[in-house]
Amino acid sequence: MIRKRSLVRRAVAVAAAGAAALVLAACGGDGDDGSSAAGHGGHGTASAPASQGQHNAADVAFAKGMIPHHRQAVEMADLAPERARSAEVKKLAADIKKAQDPEIRTLSGWLASWGEEVPAEGTMDHSTHGMDGMMTAEEMAELENASGKAFDTAFMQMMIKHHEGAVEMAETEQADGAYAPAKKMATEIIASQSAEIEQMNKLLGNN
Numbered sequence: 001m002i003r004k005r006s007l008v009r010r011a012v013a014v015a016a017a018g019a020a021a022l023v024l025a026a027c028g029g030d031g032d033d034g035s036s037a038a039g040h041g042g043h044g045t046a047s048a049p050a051s052q053g054q055h056n057a058a059d060v061a062f063a064k065g066m067i068p069h070h071r072q073a074v075e076m077a078d079l080a081p082e083r084a085r086s087a088e089v090k091k092l093a094a095d096i097k098k099a100q101d102p103e104i105r106t107l108s109g110w111l112a113s114w115g116e117e118v119p120a121e122g123t124m125d126h127s128t129h130g131m132d133g134m135m136t137a138e139e140m141a142e143l144e145n146a147s148g149k150a151f152d153t154a155f156m157q158m159m160i161k162h163h164e165g166a167v168e169m170a171e172t173e174q175a176d177g178a179y180a181p182a183k184k185m186a187t188e189i190i191a192s193q194s195a196e197i198e199q200m201n202k203l204l205g206n207n
Contacts, residue, residue: 058176060116062186063107065132065169067119070100070107072135073162076155079143083151088203092196093155099192103185110182133165156200163193 073096080093108118135143135158146154170186170193177183 053178053180055110055114055179055182056177058173059179059182060111060114062169062173062177062182063111064116064119066166066189067104067107067111069132069134069162069166069169070104071121072140073159073166074100074104075140076135076143076159076162079151080155083147084155085148086152086203088199089152089155092159092199096159096196103189106181106185110179132169133162135162153204156204160197160200163197166193167197 077093077097077100080090084090084093111118139158143151143154143158167190170189173186174183174190177186
């Protein structure tokens with residue numbers, strides 16, 4: 001009888017320990033889920049992979065600002081094949097489009113995963129014109145109406161201003177952003193567009 005009671009007590013103790021472990025695991029899971037959801041902007045979903053980290057308001061501003069900025073650069077680059085005279089300018093325009101088109105898609109994907117609105121195509125905030133190097137409607141019309149050497153000069157002068165604005169936006173993201181992939185893109189934008197600014201200044205004879 002003594003041995004039987006001992007076995008019963010041992011079985012009860014094992015069962016109790018197992019139940020406690022399950023309760024602890026459940027509590028831990030709830031805590032993880034809550035912190036994960038809160039870490040992604042409080043939208044209640046953690047669509048972005050956890051390994052990429054949290055995002056903040058600066059990351060959202062970077063994505064929302066860079067999308068229309070890149071779209072305008074691509075629009076400018078699209079004018080070059082028919083209007084530019086210089087082979088260097090045509091290649092530069094092609095490189096700009098090749099780099100920035102995929103970045104627009106990536107930035108749009110981030111915003112969607114964060115539950116943020118992606119800026120609609122063809123609708124730019126006119127208050128941003130003249131800021132961050134954005135071209136005005138008049139400047140874009142001037143570029144569209146130019147050809148040959150006049151286009152090459154106007155394109156490079158405007159694109160230098162445009163790139164300088166993008167570099168400033170990227171530097172702000174580096175300083176204030178929290179989302180690792182966005183900060184990485186900002187680093188790449190600074191490196192590539194600074195090199196293109198230097199190249200355009202040389203072609204214009206500014207150096």
